[in-house]
Amino acid sequence: MKTLKGPSLHLAQFSDVAPPFNSLPAIAAWAADRGFKALQIPAWDERLFDVSLAAHSQDYCEEVSGTLAEHGLVISELTTHLFGQLVAVHPAYDRLCDGFAPPALQGNAAAKTEWALERLRLSAKASRRLGLTDMGTFSGSFAWPYLFPFPQRPAGLIDSAFDELAKRWLPILNACDEEGVNLCYEIHPGEDLHDGVTFEMFLQRVDNHPRCRILFDPSHFVLQQLDYLDYLDIYRDFIRMFHVKDAEFNPTGRQGLYGGYQGWADRAGRFRSVGDGQVDFKGIFSKLALHDYAGWATLEWECCLKDQDDGARQGVAFINEHIIRVTDKVFDDFAGAAVDQAQLDAMLGLARPSLQGRA
Template identity: 30%
Template sequence: MGRLKTLFTGQWGDMPLEELAEKAANWGYDGLELACWGDHFEVSRALDEPEYCQKKLDLLEKHGLDCQAISSHLVGQMVLDRNDERTDGWVPEDCRGDSEKKNAWAIEEMKRTAQAAKKLGVPVVNGFTGSSIWPLLYSFPPVTPEMIDAGFALFAERWNPILDVFGECEVRFALEVHPTEIAFDIPTARRALAAIEHREEFGFNFDPSHLHWQGIDPVRFIREFPDRIYHVHIKDAAITLDGASGILSSHLDFGDPRRGWDFRSPGHGGVDFEAIIRALNDIGYEGPLSVEWEDCGMDREYGAADAAEFVARIDFPSSGRKFDDAFNES
């Protein structure tokens, strides 16, 4: 049997988990990566209600589904961001409109998320870190090296106490390397690891789509960090540069055909998944292959079913032998 084929529930937060679990099983998935929003997985209830986690596991088992990861992208984003009104709906009412209160709440909530993951029995929490220095990406007005240094120092200051709790819970945090995060490519991923002294609790949720459209080789990322690939998203992207818009997307929303790039259902974009599977085999990755389905041009239920078939087709095992070994057999 190959790696687990799972579906990340983040883009399905409007659908009750009971309904989604039944659909996912029928589409051919082996499990779900539960988002910490909607009714899919609620951290406060996991910690406060003795039977909550078991009920979630029972629901999944009813449909023959496993769970190897939960994801807390929204909360993690607020740990480092200079938060504005866009995140007011993600926090308790008394934190709304106050960036520092959001930062403080998010730090404590991420610690609680590690504890909830332990209680559920999953080894990985995927998510974002946010970034205080992402707005400084283009160096004008001029950005000093000290300003960037301070951003990575703040990352260490705020995330080390969170990672302490992850360590106590024997759960790993997997950052989805992504624009707007402290690490969005290979050099910044190296720097993030160095900032926290390469502690084992912190690694990566490998998602090739965000690397592909930036012009970064996803396979090179895997080979650069073979011991830090804690989870894998299967998501595709298409570069659609037409000479008018670039990869900064021109303030055009997803799905707008004038964009220079957009997400695609797995197998319908430009990501070389065969090369990725070969690289994952080379590093011995045995965790889930989790479909994060995002494609504004395709019906999501059609796309989810199609993606499950795609993952089953591309996930081939390593050979374990050279093709010419047979020449030496009598």
Template identity: 30%
Template sequence: MARPVTLYTLQWGDLPLETVCQKAKEFGYDGVELGLPNHVDVRQTDPAYYQGILDLLAKYDLKLYAISTHLIGQAVCDKIDSRHQAILPDYIWGDGDPEGIHQRAAEELIRTAQAAKMLGVNTVVGFTGSPIWAYLYSFPPVTEQMIEDGYQEFARRFLPILDEYQKLGIRYALEVHPTEIAFDTISAQRALEALGNHPAFGFNYDPSHLGYQGVDYVDFIYHFSDRIFHVHMKDVYWSDTPKQVGVFGGHVTFGDPRRYWNFRSLGRGCINFEEIIRALNAIGYQGPLSVEWEDSAMNREHGARESCEFVKQIDFQPSAHAFDACFEKK
């Protein structure tokens, strides 16, 4: 049986959840990945609230496999500034005091695990933020101690969250991504080590963020075969000729044609999804393939529909036996 194909709802956060469900069903999706805070309010404690969400999904014959808290998770470890006010709910931002924001975001992540339990899913996808992302380019020179201190701060803030996740039987899947504590294979390994390989911590695999950096995004699957908790299907294009704007983005907006790279609808970029499916088969991943649709130059409904079709066409299950087994004499 093919893996379920789901639609991540954060890019549709301007619409009511029922409208998103109607569209997801029409586009051909098997389920959704609900994006917080727009489509789930984890401050709710009444089981009836969560049953109402499940009933709504059932109305459109959609399944739920994960919920995601990228925006809130970003505030747990980031160096907070005015940018965060635009992405955080007022009750997390509060008076804007950074330490208060860190604490409220951490509490919200724990409530998110409790909400996941109520919704019957065992995976929360999200970000962590990073206290050391500003040190990406080592000038003025960045010392190893500065980087180590950043990973220790990450561990200090996230280990109590992960302990609560483990108690609830919920996993936290960090989307490896620039601006996070883990943004490539080496930094992902270091994040795991900083946490003592905590069993509740793993990764949401998204090849797009690795591809444009020049990271081997297929090898990442094999390297973390037991830590791939969830998969985002997202494509990206990068140029094979010099551009005016390089890999760091040149302070121009997504979609600007002068950029070296831009996200694109699935199948229209440079990611080799054939090799990704084969690698996921090799490690035994049977979870959802969740479409996180982003393409600044395309109508999102057109893109979401064609991306669903693309994933269902490219996905396949591994063989149950060697292809040449039929050659053998009985």
């Protein structure tokens, strides 16, 4: 068993135009003051990080690492979710994704995808220069509008979507392999990889690629009513990243799973600050310790009620309280005694009188 690392903080929900959230030195000082040990950096946020420069300059990478080290921090991982989202975009969502790309590319779906694929390659190179082994992302989606099968889905629609998804991602997985970096897909509603079955469909199509891995976030499974503890047992060998994010599902006589037309505060399923929702984190941290997960526990703050600074401060304490420092002892050793093989045989009734000398 291994003791996982933490707490780390995913910066995507904290980055802002106002200080101290608009530069890496300032946000590092803020995070260290609240007790974080690492930062998970969104590679798309140019206020904090220049992924192109990092891919080509070791000096810049050492400068970034040094900036964090001044505050007792390290980089846990880079994330590339907005790049990944642009790899596969259904036309219904194309305009909604325009803000993920440079203004000159907006409205040009093919150009946005090509730009995103190159950014993913740069992110893998940057990860290697920074000494990182795992990188988070989204899969994007062609088929999400067809999740509910009415009107009836035509035969072959989902297979075609996953075939194209794998075709686009396979070169990126190969590029990650060249850099020694695992690509960890966050299994997430809105993505074609949104549960275990869809991950397996994709994994098969990329020929069980050794860099195809999982970013585990239990909050999305609460909203899907999926057994996330069983999921940890099934996919233990694939999970390389972990977002500590809480959620709750409170169906009523008026709404349930498809209450998505309401604002976040009014949905049956909604995200909450850690400890305020329904996720069984004691069970999760126990499973991760048992399964030798050696990565980071990274707070991802998303809450429809609580102030983000309170969520960050409380999240640090929550993660520290839940990390299991694994034991190197067996608790009942005090009652044990040395036993040789002859005694073991006797305990099992296997001892036999010697037949030597008998006629």
